[in-house]
Amino acid sequence: MTTEFIVFSVIALLITGFSVLAVTTRKIIHSAVFLLFVLLGTAGLYLLLEYHFLAAVQIAVYAGGVMVLFIFSIFLTHDPGKELKFxxxxxxxxxxxxxxxxxxxxxxxxxxxxxxxxxxxxxKELDMQYIGKTLMGTDKYQFMLPFEAVSLLLLACIIGAIMIARKK
Structure with missing residues (x-):
């Protein structure tokens, strides 16, 4: 067993554990914190793969921006310490x-x-230019469509936050 495999296994177990806790906990603020740990663990996997740029984007965009919006919507709509219904x-x-x-x-x-x-x-060694062309290309084995699907997912999250934030 190599050190890389051990670190990967620990991060994977932490991500799995926090994912399960995020969806099974009954307190909504705890669920948001567990989701934050999952996102940070994903950034740790990027660091393990030596994709420093993707790790920084993961932390800045998801762990930073999306979680702040999610927690603000929780504070605006619910009592954060209140237990959810079973x-x-x-x-x-x-x-x-x-x-x-x-x-x-x-x-x-x-x-x-x-x-x-x-x-x-x-x-072949992967460089950032190749990754960028692959992400934004429309040829075979390129990812413009999944990239746009992720943007629709983020739009759905924003609409969901608005629906949660509206008064009953």
Whole structure:
């Protein structure tokens, strides 16, 4: 076992643990703090991969900006120390099944593509210019569409924050 593998394993376990705590805790402010730890752990994975720019963006944009907006919306709409209602068991089972399906899809995609990634990384060094062209390109194996999908996700988060912040 290498030190890199041990550090990766620790960060992955922390991210997994804080993710579970973020969705299972009954206090909304604790959930926001656990989500912050998940985002910081993701930045730690970027640092482990030596993508310092992506780690800085992860901390500045997600851990900084999005979490500040999320916590402000919590303070404006709810009593932060108040416990949330317990969900119905049917909803919890349905959410668990949907989560498992998403996990299975992600696992399948990773399993099918991990060898391609290792082959590419071992034969060519990734530089920031190449990453930028790949993220903003529209050719095959480029990521303009997923990039736009993430922007729609952020728009949905903003709309959700507005809906939460409105008075009943």
């Amino acid at each position: 969900e119905k068991p049917k909803r919890m089972v349905f959410a668990g099944l949907i989560s498992f399906a998403g996990l299975a899809i992600c696992g399948h995609v990773i399993y099918r593509n991990v060898n391609k990634f290792y082959y590419y990384v071992s034969h």
